[in-house]
Amino acid sequence: SQQGEEDPQALSIQEGENATMNCSYKTSINNLQWYRQNSGRGLVHLILIRSNEREKHSGRLRVTLDTSKKSSSLLITASRAADTASYFCATDAENSGYALNFGKGTSLLVTP
């Protein structure tokens, strides 16, 4: 079953703007990951945040995790047209044996 749910389903912004995507999940987790998928390709790992972390940065990416609300957000700052892709959050529930559960993703369009 799908554990993570991303919000919004689709997001359209202009280059230079920031993009924020949210993810909610249902059960306790070990960690939460964000992946990116370009059209027709597999997913590429962006960032992993552990359940005992609250915020993590990687380049223009900032991820937050609120385990009390069972939610996470991915912020892409100063977006570029090349950021256009679908973004998925994935969680490994504590009893899942590391099998990741993915949401349906947020489709991000960045226009020049």
Added chain:
Amino acid sequence: GAGVSQSPSNKVTEKGKDVELRCDPISGHTALYWYRQSLGQGLEFLIYFQGNSAPDKSGLPSDRFSAERTGGSVSTLTIQRTQQEDSAVYLCASSDPGSPLHFGNGTRLTVT
């Protein structure tokens, strides 16, 4: 080094026929996953292999689906008596346990 390789990249088959999809994981990765992605949807977990442990088959949608992993490396996903609803992209990923997944580009299966 080489990433995860999946073959074929595209497969068109007639309803009722059997298909085999192949995944070559990254050398040394003990964990291997199969996911299914329908158009515009998230990833549906199918099966997870970890080392020599019994696979987690909890995501297989019916007994027409099976998978094996020989020698802890290459994996094949077999779909028997294919149905139109089986049409999707089948993604394979590998990893070290608890580490981010590395995905192949998938096999796009079309059942006519």
